[in-house]
Amino acid sequence: MLNELINKTDSRLEELLKPVYPEKIYEAMGYSVMAGGKRMRPVLMLLAYGAVGGSGDERILDFACALEMIHTYSLIHDDLPAMDNDDLRRGKPTCHKEFDEATAILAGDGLLTYAFEVMLRDKTQKYEPKYTRAAAEIARLSGMDGMLVGQVVDVDSEGKQIDAATLEYIHKNKTGGLIKAALMAGGIIGGADEPTIKLLESIGEDMGYAFQIKDDILDVTSTEEVLGKPILSDEKNQKVTYVSLYGLEKAQKDYLALSEAALEKTSRLGENAKELYDYIKGLIDRTK
Amino acid sequence: MLNELINKTDSRLEELLKPVYPEKIYEAMGYSVMAGGKRMRPVLMLLAYGAVGGSGDERILDFACALEMIHTYSLIHDDLPAMDNDDLRRGKPTCHKEFDEATAILAGDGLLTYAFEVMLRDKTQKYEPKYTRAAAEIARLSGMDGMLVGQVVDVDSEGKQIDAATLEYIHKNKTGGLIKAALMAGGIIGGADEPTIKLLESIGEDMGYAFQIKDDILDVTSTEEVLGKPILSDEKNQKVTYVSLYGLEKAQKDYLALSEAALEKTSRLGENAKELYDYIKGLIDRTK
Numbered sequence: 001m002l003n004e005l006i007n008k009t010d011s012r013l014e015e016l017l018k019p020v021y022p023e024k025i026y027e028a029m030g031y032s033v034m035a036g037g038k039r040m041r042p043v044l045m046l047l048a049y050g051a052v053g054g055s056g057d058e059r060i061l062d063f064a065c066a067l068e069m070i071h072t073y074s075l076i077h078d079d080l081p082a083m084d085n086d087d088l089r090r091g092k093p094t095c096h097k098e099f100d101e102a103t104a105i106l107a108g109d110g111l112l113t114y115a116f117e118v119m120l121r122d123k124t125q126k127y128e129p130k131y132t133r134a135a136a137e138i139a140r141l142s143g144m145d146g147m148l149v150g151q152v153v154d155v156d157s158e159g160k161q162i163d164a165a166t167l168e169y170i171h172k173n174k175t176g177g178l179i180k181a182a183l184m185a186g187g188i189i190g191g192a193d194e195p196t197i198k199l200l201e202s203i204g205e206d207m208g209y210a211f212q213i214k215d216d217i218l219d220v221t222s223t224e225e226v227l228g229k230p231i232l233s234d235e236k237n238q239k240v241t242y243v244s245l246y247g248l249e250k251a252q253k254d255y256l257a258l259s260e261a262a263l264e265k266t267s268r269l270g271e272n273a274k275e276l277y278d279y280i281k282g283l284i285d286r287t288k
Numbered sequence: 289m290l291n292e293l294i295n296k297t298d299s300r301l302e303e304l305l306k307p308v309y310p311e312k313i314y315e316a317m318g319y320s321v322m323a324g325g326k327r328m329r330p331v332l333m334l335l336a337y338g339a340v341g342g343s344g345d346e347r348i349l350d351f352a353c354a355l356e357m358i359h360t361y362s363l364i365h366d367d368l369p370a371m372d373n374d375d376l377r378r379g380k381p382t383c384h385k386e387f388d389e390a391t392a393i394l395a396g397d398g399l400l401t402y403a404f405e406v407m408l409r410d411k412t413q414k415y416e417p418k419y420t421r422a423a424a425e426i427a428r429l430s431g432m433d434g435m436l437v438g439q440v441v442d443v444d445s446e447g448k449q450i451d452a453a454t455l456e457y458i459h460k461n462k463t464g465g466l467i468k469a470a471l472m473a474g475g476i477i478g479g480a481d482e483p484t485i486k487l488l489e490s491i492g493e494d495m496g497y498a499f500q501i502k503d504d505i506l507d508v509t510s511t512e513e514v515l516g517k518p519i520l521s522d523e524k525n526q527k528v529t530y531v532s533l534y535g536l537e538k539a540q541k542d543y544l545a546l547s548e549a550a551l552e553k554t555s556r557l558g559e560n561a562k563e564l565y566d567y568i569k570g571l572i573d574r575t576k
Contacts, residue, residue: 021437022437022440022441022444024440024444025436025437025440073397074397077393077394077397080393082384082388082389082390082393083390083393100370101370102370102371102443103443105365105368105370105371105393106365106436106439106440106443108397109361109365109396109397109400109436110431110432110436110440112397112400112401113400113427113430113431113432113436114427114431114432116404116423116427116431117424117427117428117431117432120420120423120424120427121424121427121428122420122421122424125417125421126417127415127417127420127421127424129413129414129415131420132408132410132415132419132420133410133413133415135404135408136405136408136409136410136415139401139402139404139405139408139409140405140409142401143398143401143402143404143405144398144401144402144405148313148394148397148398148401149309149310149313151394152310152312152313152394152398153310155390155391155394156310156312
């Protein structure tokens with residue numbers, strides 16, 4: 001089931017990014033989008049859609065792909081020399097290393113813009129409200145009320161002693177933005193009512209926060225072999241984390257509490273939400 | 289009349305970009321958006337809207353502002369060291385000079401994302417098709433069927449002997465994309481029928497091409513004082529231009545023919561299009 005969702009997403013992404021003139025930009029966009037990753041955001045969107053009883057929608061897959069494109073644009077730009085200056089991502093050269101900096105900037109811009117084109121175009125010319133609303137939430141949560149501002153504060157906090165409220169802001173927005181967007185858009189396109197959309201947003205909020213706390217925990221408890229990247233990097237970079245602020249014990253306790261809350265809320269969605277529940281449970285138990 | 293449209297656009301842009309936490313990103317976005325410029329794209333959108341009989345729409349101004357934000361994001365990213373590496377724009381430090389590179393990348397990303405949020409959000413929750421369609425055209429023409437791919441080919445052509453077809457592609461897409469988007473979105477939101485939307489697209493196509501040929505002409509015929517930037521820069525940068533390919537005489541002849549075509553098509557829109565006609569006529573006669 002999970003593999004099927006991932007394969008469907010991957011096939012559609014390949015179709016959407018099939019190079020046409022000017023080929024080079026499609027190649028750079030495709031290189032980064034197809035560079036691996038667990039497709040967490042598309043899967044969450046597709047499972048939330050199913051959880052609220054959605055089925056047979058022709059455009060939900062395009063929305064899932066659009067969200068993955070937005071996620072990938074953020075990785076490409078974060079890796080740039082002026083930002084994190086990373087040469088490798090998932091063991092492969094980053095976009096600006098494989099191509100060049102100008103191409104990486106444009107590939108990021110292209111993915112972000114194309115994501116909105118893919119979400120908004122409608123060959124039936126009906127432009128049904130549910131799609132527009134889903135795209136509106138994705139715009140908000142990718143930008144000025146989510147991912148982008150989380151990243152802004154994160155970049156600005158580098159090497160600074162930030163307080164707990166600032167760390168919470170970064171954690172909830174930077175990763176939480178797109179996780180919330182995935183769940184809400186899936187619910188909206190699946191025809192969920194307002195209380196259910198709110199519930200999905202709240203699940204996303206818990207999950208996004210928990211996800212980042214887990215990252216902080218793994219950085220001090222995992223090994224380089226398991227994680228596939230250097231451990232203790234936060235300490236090395238003098239980065240304030242949930243663990244450095246509160247200690248490992250409280251971090252683990254709070255992580256579990258947030259995860260339990262997300263699962264309890266997911267169970268309230270009813271029997272169609274079983275796959276979403278299992279998927280979130282799997283994310284909680286992740287070791288990398 | 290023209291000043292009123294510009295002032296209305298400027299006031300709304302100030303409102304939309306009023307700094308809230310994290311202030312720094314709003315300041316960087318606002319710095320570049322409010323750094324001057326003739327607001328050509330918003331004005332074209334508002335005049336096209338009026339030309340098809342539109343009036344009283346509460347959201348047209350937000351669309352005009354969104355288009356200006358998209359235009360500004362493209363300038364911020366084009367100015368980056370990895371792209372054109374420009375320190376000044378309109379006599380002021382470029383965004384990455386005034387702030388820093390990371391902030392400039394994020395300010396560009398922020399403006400692009402926020403533009404879509406501004407276009408898509410709807411406090412009435414009606415999400416009427418005309419707005420979605422206008423936003424869809426803007427996404428397409430800012431991206432993979434307009435500005436972005438024009439810029440990709442332009443960057444890729446630097447220092448190369450490109451052919452006439454490639455130059456036409458750059459000219460028509462890089463600037464033409466947003467000009468077409470401005471006119472089409474104005475028409476769509478103003479309630480234009482399909483043939484009129486097509487006509488507006490065609491006017492935009494002529495204008496965008498003419499606009500770029502004029503840039504090439506001014507680079508060899510104007511003075512640094514009038515233009516406010518160095519002349520003969522294309523020759524210095526060994527850039528293939530319409531003038532270098534076809535000579536000054538044919539460039540001027542073709543420029544006039546395209547401009548006449550745009551004006552003739554605009555006159556077909558009827559009496560409501562008088563202001564749009566006059567504005568396009570003014571752009572044709574521009575000396576800088």
